[in-house]
Amino acid sequence: MRLKSRVRSWIAGLRVGATPLCPAGHLPHKGGDQVAASAQPHSTVAASATRSAGVSGRRPPISLLVGEMPGRAEGGKRRARLIATIAAFLALHLPAHAATKADVEAQFRQWLANDLWPEAKQAGISSAAFKAAFADVKLDWDLPDLAPPGFPKAKERKQSQAEFSSPGSYFSEKRLQGLAATGRSLASAHASTLKRIERTYGVPGQVVLAIWGRESGFGRAKIPHPIMDVLATKAFMSTRPELFRRELIAALNILQSGDVKEAEMRGSWAGAMGQPQFLPSSFLKYAVDFDGDGRRDIWNSVPDSLASIANYLSEKGWQGGRDWGFEVSIPGSVSCAQEGPDLARPIADWAGMGITRVSGKAFPAAERSASGMMLVPAGTHGPGFVVTPNFYVIKEYNNSDLYALFIGNLADRIAAGGGPFRGEWGDVGKMLRSDVLGMQKALVAIGYDVGKVDGLPGYKTRRSLGDWQAKNGLAPTCFPAPSLKAKLR
Ligand SMILES: [Ca+2]
DSSP states (O other): OHHHHHHHHHHHHHSTTOOOOOTTTTOOOSSTTOTTGGGOTTHHHHHHHHHHHHHHHOOOOOOTTSSOOTTOOHHHHHHHHHHHHHHHHHHHHSOTTHHHHHHHHHHHHHHIIIIIHHHHHHTTOOHHHHHHHHTTOOOOTTSSSBOOTTSOOOOOOOGGGOBOOOGGGGOOHHHHHHHHHHHHHHHHHTHHHHHHHHHHHOOOHHHHHHHHHHHHTTTTSOOOEEHHHHHHHHHHHBSOHHHHHHHHHHHHHHHHHTSSOGGGOEEOTTSOBTTTTBOHHHHHHHOOOOSSSSSOOTTTOHHHHHHHHHHHHHHTTOOTTOOSEEEEEOOTTSOGGGOSTTSOEEHHHHHHTTOEETTSOOOOHHHHTSEEEEEOEEEETSOEEEEOHHHHHHHHHSOOHHHHHHHHHHHHHHHHOOOSOSSOOOOOOOSBHHHHHHHHHHHHHTTOOOSSOSSOOOHHHHHHHHHHHHHTTOOOOOSOOHHHHTTOO
């Protein structure tokens, strides 16, 4: 039943219009520039379903009947068979891992006292605060990516065989339109707060609104989990315990600071808290009290939530007065192999090559002398962009090109009523990661830098491929395709 309801809520979360919490939370994504990796944000939910099935299916056998009882007559054998039958019945019908779970719960309490407490004490947490913080904390066995001690390890998914999603599936037009409409009405409702935020942090209101909308449906999404349950469970028994241990200590600091009551301190399954979806360590660094009540409250206060988002971007290097980027059309004479954050040029130089904005407008005068970077997430099979350093600041919020493009597009719609990107996303998600991996290895073997050799086509893979295509008499497309697989071995 529980599994079914999880699957149902997962499907509901996928539905357009429902605005789930940004499922990736703020965990650092692996694979930085990999556009496709982040297009599968829900994979861990499925993995967790597999895992709990695996856990309950493998139970140490009840050992009532180890060996025959020697020297017994026929009656003894019958009795043994009866016991065997009962044992088999129990094995099937008792809660399968009750004993083991109880054992893990006991280990958890010991871990809190003997392992975590000394570290918390060193971090300045008082004994009273520590005890109060964990009084009601429970292990949450429904979270994904758990590795309970003594339980069989879940089978790793064979990533090399998985297809990566086409980038286009990331940009649901219906969802973007809904977020833009709500964002515009909230822009006027909170106009004075947003003006004050822009004056203080230099970040335009529409960018702050776009992140707020994407992360928590403008604070309207139900934030499901008591954060201490999530962090304690994941610090004690997840596949990434060190990361969550740091976040758990940070959360204890937040509770001790009095910014929020534990009952209100809710977050996502990935540990991201409140309306901006900050991990506790980000909260400590970037959350601000903007409504002046003396508490940093990203759960209930809109001014605090919005200003905290802006402060985050500002601290990560947001350049006031600059845009995030522009959708452009790139003439055939300009190779796609020039993309990447490390190949910046003055935007006037890109314009000089014949790159123009799809809107037909000129690049703003102030942008022309400043630096910009080419970005082609699907090579020549999708829209092209000239982005500014602010694009990479948005990626600090969630390390995905597609995420940052989503925020940029939504911000433009909120500010000026724009629509979808003009360039169509081609259907480029059909190759297996193992095929892309093979192409990456072949490129590395002939001296190319493809970034991480992981089967995902990040910008280094894309531009290396484009360069190889040009040198081999092919028109550069800067994206892996089945037709190139045979040629590149
Ligand atoms: Ca406040």
